[in-house]
Amino acid sequence: MTTSASVEANKALVMRAITGVFVDRNPDVVDELFGPDYRQHNPQIPNGTDAVKGLLKQLPENFEYKPGLVFAEGDFVAVHGRYVGWGPKPMVAFDVFRVANGKVVEHWDVLQEEVPASEAVNGNPMFPIGRS
Template sequence: MDAQKRGYPMTTDDNKALVQRFYDEVINQKNLAALDQFVSPNAVNHTVPAGLPQGPSQFLGLHLNAFPDAKATVEDLLADGDKVIARVSFRGTHQGAFGSIHPRGKPITVMAINIFRITNGKMVEHWGLADRLNALQQLGVVPPPGQLS
């Protein structure tokens, strides 16, 4: 039983465990129905690019549809107070439309840093930075360095 269910404040270890379970259950098991266990209904994602779905289910659904074999590996988890920082590698094969990018069948690996603020056992804010340029280069959408014309 976690600290929140026992009526105690969440510890940094509890918060890190919540983030790890989020990646395991929602991303790796493709279980968007479990989002409510991890994300507050009023959560704010500060880094969703304009033109992409804003809700967590829609935003993650876009990624999981484009990369149905996606796997997230949590490389590092750091916590301080109510924030958890996750350094994560994502691997997957581009099999579905990703915005305006049609499926290319190419495998990619993308590194990301995500910061979550957690209150009462739920993610209430998110900031993230992913190496999107490298992802676009791996997909062949953007030429690699030295091949720009």
């Protein structure tokens, strides 16, 4: 049975993991917070924690990540984030993680090139941080 305390613990774990990897670029976070059988569902990234550590080494100097909204239900945590330097244009992503036994064990994502609000036909930003 999932409790609100365990959902909040899962959210905190995922935020520590994603911040440790993409903001701090700390490979030790992978050993500490990711499960040994970590499964990746992004078709461009292999399974396993070594793949995450390898990805860290490939991030360009100008790479930036900003987490936004965080949602959780049971063992699943989703983060709406913004990646700069992942591709030629900033990317807005919806990352979904599964947590088991206090570790991040699985990941899915959907990435989309960011369109500035000034160029959007609706005038709305794709990333809600800083929105009034």
